Amino acid sequence: xxxxxxxxxxxxxxxxxxxxxxxxxxxxxxxxxxxxxxxxxxxxxxxxxxxxxxxxxxxxxxxxxxxxxxxxxxxxxxxxxxxxxxxxxxxxxxxxxxxxxxxxxxxxxxxxxxxxxxxxxxxxxxxxxxxxxxxxxxxxxxxxxxxxxxxxxxxxxxxxxxxxxxxxxxxxxxxxxxxxxxxxxxxxxxxxxxxxxxxxxxxxxxxxxxxxxxxxxxxxxxxxxxxxxxxxxxxxxxxxxxxxxxxxxxxxxxxxxxxxxxxxxxxxxxx
Amino acid sequence: xxxxxxxxxxxxxxxxxxxxxxxxxxxxxxxxxxxxxxxxxxxxxxxxxxxxxxxxxxxxxxxxxxxxxxxxxxxxxxxxxxxxxxxxxxxxxxxxxxxxxxxxxxxxxxxxxxxxxxxxxxxxxxxxxxxxxxxxxxxxxxxxxxxxxxxxxxxxxxxxxxxxxxxxxxxxxxxxxxxxxxxxxxxxxxxxxxxxxxxxxxxxxxxxxxxxxxxxxxxxxxxxxxxxxxxxxxxxxxxxxxxxxxxxxxxxxxxxxxxxxx
Numbered sequence: 253x254x255x256x257x258x259x260x261x262x263x264x265x266x267x268x269x270x271x272x273x274x275x276x277x278x279x280x281x282x283x284x285x286x287x288x289x290x291x292x293x294x295x296x297x298x299x300x301x302x303x304x305x306x307x308x309x310x311x312x313x314x315x316x317x318x319x320x321x322x323x324x325x326x327x328x329x330x331x332x333x334x335x336x337x338x339x340x341x342x343x344x345x346x347x348x349x350x351x352x353x354x355x356x357x358x359x360x361x362x363x364x365x366x367x368x369x370x371x372x373x374x375x376x377x378x379x380x381x382x383x384x385x386x387x388x389x390x391x392x393x394x395x396x397x398x399x400x401x402x403x404x405x406x407x408x409x410x411x412x413x414x415x416x417x418x419x420x421x422x423x424x425x426x427x428x429x430x431x432x433x434x435x436x437x438x439x440x441x442x443x444x445x446x447x448x449x450x451x452x453x454x455x456x457x458x459x460x461x462x463x464x465x466x467x468x469x470x471x472x473x474x475x476x477x478x479x480x481x482x483x484x485x486x487x488x489x490x491x492x493x494x495x496x497x498x499x500x501x502x503x504x505x506x507x508x509x510x511x512x513x514x515x516x517x518x519x520x521x522x523x
Numbered sequence: 524x525x526x527x528x529x530x531x532x533x534x535x536x537x538x539x540x541x542x543x544x545x546x547x548x549x550x551x552x553x554x555x556x557x558x559x560x561x562x563x564x565x566x567x568x569x570x571x572x573x574x575x576x577x578x579x580x581x582x583x584x585x586x587x588x589x590x591x592x593x594x595x596x597x598x599x600x601x602x603x604x605x606x607x608x609x610x611x612x613x614x615x616x617x618x619x620x621x622x623x624x625x626x627x628x629x630x631x632x633x634x635x636x637x638x639x640x641x642x643x644x645x646x647x648x649x650x651x652x653x654x655x656x657x658x659x660x661x662x663x664x665x666x667x668x669x670x671x672x673x674x675x676x677x678x679x680x681x682x683x684x685x686x687x688x689x690x691x692x693x694x695x696x697x698x699x700x701x702x703x704x705x706x707x708x709x710x711x712x713x714x715x716x717x718x719x720x721x722x723x724x725x726x727x728x729x730x731x732x733x734x735x736x737x738x739x740x741x742x743x744x745x746x747x748x749x750x751x752x753x754x755x756x757x758x759x760x761x762x763x764x765x766x767x768x769x770x771x772x773x774x775x776x777x778x779x780x781x782x783x784x785x
Contacts, residue, residue, distance in 0.1 A: 273697060273698065277697065277698070277699050277702070280697075280702035280703070281702050283706075284703075284705055284706045284709075287706055287709065288706075288709045291712060294725075295712050295713055295716070298720050298721045298722070298725075299577075299716060301720070302577050302578045302720035303570055303574060303577060305578065307574065310574060311570075431548070433555075434551030434552070434554070434555055437555035437559065438555070440559070441555075441559045441561065442562070444559075444562050445562040445566060450563070450566035451569050455569060455570060456569050457569065457572065460565075
């Protein structure tokens with residue numbers, strides 16, 4: 253009797269310890285990622301303060317504007333970082349793509365809804381964590397005019413849809429190559445720079461600015477953040493939306509066509 | 524010692540045989556780190572071309588700091604990358620138990636088990652940056668300077684490895700040590716730029732607590748002839764002290780290790 257009880261006790265204890273460790277692991281990840289973001293934010297703020305030391309404007313921007321821009325850009329950066337090629341690569345490699353394609357739901361629409369929902373979640377999480385840190389430690393200054401916030405919201409939404417359409421085309425490369433990790437890294441490096449996550453794009457030399465303007469990435473980060481930090485005046489918002497709608501129309505059509513062509517190439521591996 | 528050198532060579536040969544089976548992976552792995560570095564450097568260049576100096580440091584001087592830490596980091600990346608996945612790939616799977624029954628040092632076995640080719644990209648970038656900076660800054664490559672640079676980079680690499688080893692020991696208890704390791708590792712971002720741009724507190728932490736400063740800023744300052752006193756020479760001492768401490772703690776963790784079973 254006591255022996256059986258003791259055995260149960262040992263069993264339960266090891267289960268409890270395992271569960272505890274599992275939760276600890278997930279929580280640790282959350283805190284470490286948060287720490288990493290705060291760290292990068294700190295590096296950036298000190299870097300830019302040193303850039304502005306004893307100088308009024310750099311590249312046409314004042315210190316306050318640039319710091320606000322950088323803090324916001326660091327908050328938005330995780331939203332543009334990932335793309336669709338890794339999940340698509342998984343679907344192709346595991347052969348799940350065959351099942352996904354037979355479902356009575358359009359695959360691209362499904363991925364878009366998922367992206368939209370994760371945009372909402374990530375935004376909330378970013379505001380409540382690094383956002384509060386930026387506000388109270390680095391005195392992030394935000395506009396009080398609700399019109400600017402509305403313009404920012406719409407621009408962010410449109411920019412996110414544009415980036416999604418680009419990423420959908422890019423993810424189609426998973427049908428041709430199994431080397432998706434390398435492709436992901438190439439995308440990440442390009443997007444981080446040309447979306448304006450590291451430097452406000454207006455500070456780049458002319459030729460780099462024109463390269464950036466021929467890529468869709470700035471629509472998802474630079475444009476909304478520049479609106480919110482006052483680099484782009486709110487009065488220009490309608491023009492911004494026209495440009496964004498043009499991008500969106502072109503990439504939406506493009507992404508449908510590319511997917512339809514690429515999906516013919518699909519070879520379901522295994523099984 | 525000689526036996527271990529021979530063993531490492533054998534491990535390395537086997538590893539390269541595997542890597543050459545997948546040539547494309549090899550190229551992409553080594554190339555991808557270069558691309559991420561390029562994005563960061565392009566950003567720094569775009570800003571620095573607008574201003575003469577950053578806290579008294581020119582663009583080329585910052586490249587020297589950046590290049591030195593990239594080199595130190597690449598040593599850790601090439602030779603000690605397994606410390607990252609120690610918990611996930613060796614403790615959780617029980618694979619670490621194999622090492623314990625073999626007649627070689629388990630830590631040596633762990634490190635030698637996987638030479639990481641992704642680090643080669645960083646190594647090449649680091650060399651290129653240091654060379655570019657030294658040419659632009661007219662740093663004479665006298666034998667003394669070359670020796671100083673070699674010792675500084677190796678010390679920096681050892682500091683990286685020691686900090687990753689210290690944090691990897693947590694895997695003996697919590698299995699997946701990657702979050703703990705990356706919490707400390709991430710702070711090397713501070714040491715990519717001259718430490719003088721930060722507040723005093725950050726400078727002290729990066730010098731005495733998490734001494735990545737000795738992998739970049741202090742050797743660069745010395746090579747550029749800036750007066751930093753004894754700090755120019757402390758790097759190797761700190762590296763040896765830190766790796767000794769880390770190894771002691773590793774042994775202590777090892778003695779508390781009970782396999783995950785199954």
